[in-house]
Amino acid sequence: MMNIPMVDLKTQYHNVKEEIDKAILDVVENTTFINGPAVKEFQTALETYMGVKHVINCANGTDALQIAMMALDLQPGDEVITTSFTFVATVEVIALLQLIPVLVDALPGTYNIDPVALEKAITPKTKAIVPVHLFGQCADMEAIMDIARRHNLRVIEDNCQAIGAYYTFSDGTRKQAGTMGDIGTTSFFPSKNLGCYGDGGAMFTNDDILAEKLRMISNHGMKVRYYHDSIGVNSRLDTIQAAVLKVKLPHLDTYIANRQRAAAYYDNAFGNHPKLTIPARDPKSTHVFHQYTMVLNGVDRADLQAKLQEKGISSMVYYPVPMHMQKAYADVRYQEGDFPVTEALSRAVMSLPMHTELTEEQLAYVVGGVLEVLS
Ligand SMILES: *Cc1c(COP(=O)(O)O)cnc(C)c1O
Numbered sequence: 001m002m003n004i005p006m007v008d009l010k011t012q013y014h015n016v017k018e019e020i021d022k023a024i025l026d027v028v029e030n031t032t033f034i035n036g037p038a039v040k041e042f043q044t045a046l047e048t049y050m051g052v053k054h055v056i057n058c059a060n061g062t063d064a065l066q067i068a069m070m071a072l073d074l075q076p077g078d079e080v081i082t083t084s085f086t087f088v089a090t091v092e093v094i095a096l097l098q099l100i101p102v103l104v105d106a107l108p109g110t111y112n113i114d115p116v117a118l119e120k121a122i123t124p125k126t127k128a129i130v131p132v133h134l135f136g137q138c139a140d141m142e143a144i145m146d147i148a149r150r151h152n153l154r155v156i157e158d159n160c161q162a163i164g165a166y167y168t169f170s171d172g173t174r175k176q177a178g179t180m181g182d183i184g185t186t187s188f189f190p191s192k193n194l195g196c197y198g199d200g201g202a203m204f205t206n207d208d209i210l211a212e213k214l215r216m217i218s219n220h221g222m223k224v225r226y227y228h229d230s231i232g233v234n235s236r237l238d239t240i241q242a243a244v245l246k247v248k249l250p251h252l253d254t255y256i257a258n259r260q261r262a263a264a265y266y267d268n269a270f271g272n273h274p275k276l277t278i279p280a281r282d283p284k285s286t287h288v289f290h291q292y293t294m295v296l297n298g299v300d301r302a303d304l305q306a307k308l309q310e311k312g313i314s315s316m317v318y319y320p321v322p323m324h325m326q327k328a329y330a331d332v333r334y335q336e337g338d339f340p341v342t343e344a345l346s347r348a349v350m351s352l353p354m355h356t357e358l359t360e361e362q363l364a365y366v367v368g369g370v371l372e373v374l375s
Helices: 009-015 017-030 038-052 061-071 089-096 113-118 140-153 209-216 238-270 301-310 342-349 362-372
Strands: 054-058 079-083 102-104 126-130 154-158 164-169 174-176 181-188 201-205 292-296 347-352
Touching: 017 038, 017 201, 017 238, 038 201, 038 238, 054 174, 054 209, 061 089, 061 154, 061 181, 061 201, 061 209, 079 089, 079 201, 079 301, 102 113, 113 140, 126 140, 140 154, 201 209, 201 362, 238 292, 238 362, 292 342, 301 362, 342 347
Parallel strands: 079 102, 079 126, 126 154, 154 181
Antiparallel strands: 054 201, 164 174, 181 201, 292 347
């Protein structure tokens, strides 16, 4: 029996071990733990990779979202629209800053925010939109940027799952995920597509003034040492994490290609299966497959997962409870039934092992296991 975990960070590490070990040891030897040279070097390398003017590193993806919202000068009571089908961090920081999270439904195929529902949710209090590029594919940014322009709203892209994805607008302009809105955010959590060996995150912007604000807020609201011009936070990328990321960034395109190859294998195996719906692709976006997430049709999900686990095949449910049905965010404004697509997805999605090191043999084993259980 094979054992196929959701992610395999160990094999990935062993493939670049020498470089990583040296990079980490350098930091330790030089004791440049905070703001060492690797931090700036990684920042510059990522700016080049993403084709964005400013990368501002921070401590994690949740902080990135919070700092981004702080930099836009949103006021308590302002409404921020996002999707109900996401990881909690997106909604959490909105609520934490005493802004009002306004949730909207997802699209059934791509699982990303529904732009029609988004526009309907706009009120005079709406100030910003946070599209999430869920599972590695860009939200409908053409529609979202158009809505933002017409209603004068700011856009923060939650790009924690889609670093390296490209979006092509209908005029032919091609931009990377995280560089289309006012600010993009990402996470370097170990299992993310560009992961470090602990926590890490970053913000992206082409706006010089916003960049300065983001940098200041993440450093205690300080430009000149011990002079604090605004309320800030302490959110840095450790030098050790930057050193790891600097080694891994040149491999990101290969990592993405490996994920896409695994996804194509799954597509090919499951594309015509009556009980499985493979993830839809928006022709405007590439998909970097942070997750390979299918919809199960008339399948007992828990039973399928248990039977796969017996075969050593991991699977996960991202995400089992929509934001509007979470205890912390269930609000008098929302009830079960409000976002039928999100609710149906929460009941029926299942993600298969997806990482940079999946071999053909492992993929064949996963596919064989799934087809056998469903037969
Ligand atoms: C991972 C993730 C975050 C949070 O990132 P952390 O680094 O864990 O704080 C936020 N949004 C989405 C969509 C994520 O996947």
